[in-house]
Amino acid sequence: MNRLKNTLTLLLFFVASRIPSWVATFVISISAPCYRLLNSQTMRQLRRNLTIVMGRAPSRDEEITALKSYWQYFASAFTLGRATKVQIENRVFASIPAQLLEEIKTKSVVVAMGHQGDWDLAGAFFAAKYAPVLTVAENLNPPSLAKKFTDLRRDIGMEIILLEKGKSVFSTLVDKARKAPRLVPLLADRDLSGGGIVVPFCGTEALFAPGPAALAKRLDTSLYVVNMQLLELPPERRKIAKTKYGIKLIVNGPIERPRVTDNDLVVEWTKSWVKTWEAGIKLAPTDWHMTQAVFLPDLDPVRLAKARKRYQQNVGEN
Template identity: 35%
Template sequence: MLDRVLIAIARNARFIPESLLRGLFACAADICWLFGVGGVRQLERNLRHVLGAAGTDNAGISNAGTGTSQSGDVHQAGGTTVSRRRLRQVSRRGMRAYFAYFSEAMTVGARSEQQLRARVRGDGPGLQGLIAYVHDSTGSAPLALGHQGNWDYAGFWAHHALAPVTAVAERLGNQKLLDTFVHIRESLGMRIVLTGQKGITAQLREQLAKPNVVVALLADRDLSRHGEFVTAFGSTIRVARGPATLALDTGLPLYAVNVFRERLHGDQRRKAKSRYGYVCWFEKPIDIDRYRSLPREEAIRAISQAWVDVWAAQITRHPEDWHMLQPIFLEDLDLSRLSDVPDDILAKIAGNAA
């Protein structure tokens, strides 16, 4: 049912007032949040780790071991206790941001180029170096992203501000919905490669061998046999090996990218015709050379840990923009269904169970 609604919205985007659609999606987000459906409970389990790792000392978060906080019930996470009130506040904002993404993605065909340009910008200490490398020169680079903000808008921005974008998209069960998403992303200037193809890594290496290309990978969750276990938010998650593998094999710099919302003002808001836009935040690139002396598998794992460390730091600053509504942390995974689990991870599981 939801798939058909999204497809219908995308096909009729020019006839639907954006403010009306945003309001309807915000209402739907609040209903899901209120009744704990649509992935809300899993989102909150994930956010406990993020908020605990952030260790902020306000809004009902207190030091571990105190038992309670000023706002009532608490949840142990990442060395701090996170209050139920704080968790619910952030999860509500998270669901609203998640639903806002869908309302924006499905109606991108009705937005002018001026509107889109006003709705997204780049920032961060690594941005100017990346522009010089892939836009002003002939370099190419892989980018590691998470399910955060609006990655379709981010792809549009990167296509115009950096270089032509090749992005990997998950193959969905609903072919019509998949075709809709592919069409949306191609209309924004991206070249789409679908998961499940043979030789996908080789295809991406070929793209990166060309001048002025960026390969964007949503890499913060991978439960396949090829996923890499890394430490994040005081726990363990399994991420895609793609960013680390491509960077190691090509020798190109690897950039971790975060995408989060910001409130727009003044002329930018008038051009965007929206109260909110997005920031694509780039830290400085991961130094791949420091890992070349390691055996290949160790190097891939170390590079994966390096980009996750950079990426996770920004997630703790913008937790409401991380749209992770699926199990990702070790505590929530059914390890009996996963293969190639490293011995140290198995030892950690055994230690937790003891």
């Protein structure tokens, strides 16, 4: 099923990169209500995640808004490679702490984030305006799809380390982050390694990747957290950006380093940034593009135990 989904994504990549952005936006607007009615597993999981975050069942309009936001991310990502620096900068309203901008001049800085808003646009914006971006992305199948995304991100100023499910790229990430000052944003609201940390989140518990806190600890650098919201650009921006939609980018931090033992630091630091990120998620829950199970009650305990066992084996081998 995942392979079919990724193959369809590759087809959409080909089509979307060759049509005007307004056409893609129109197709999304008429497709989202129809897709919702199919009530697929993806739709049911999205609804389940929204229900937990919002504390109630989402309305029909909220579900459609969530689908539109999710698909708008892809429509933007597929065409980002042909956007100019000026167009990218006009697609983003950013709030970034002055301390981060000062730190990035001399050392790499880590930013924790989730599948929210448009993270590729955010990376392109930062790379165009401030510093190179280094990050990790899931290695997708078919390989041609992974190559498409990797080439796209490289063209807009981001270096990508591909992550195989159940594997670790931590040492590679550390080495590259130490070579030169870079922003290192890491998607961490879904654990792919098997080493996820159970964190209080939206009234229950969820698995978050340890990467941001672990990397900040290893590099002895600051840890920030970012929230992103999809927004309709004002007319003056829309004309320059050549698209209807952009994002509001809000960076918070640095997240205070917990005064705990070295062994507990990654867990406690992760809990701290997630708490800050949760507040941003609740402001715009329909911009969280999470269609997989991440909350602990939704996870298969047997599969989770196997993933943790594989992770421990990989750690032991490395």
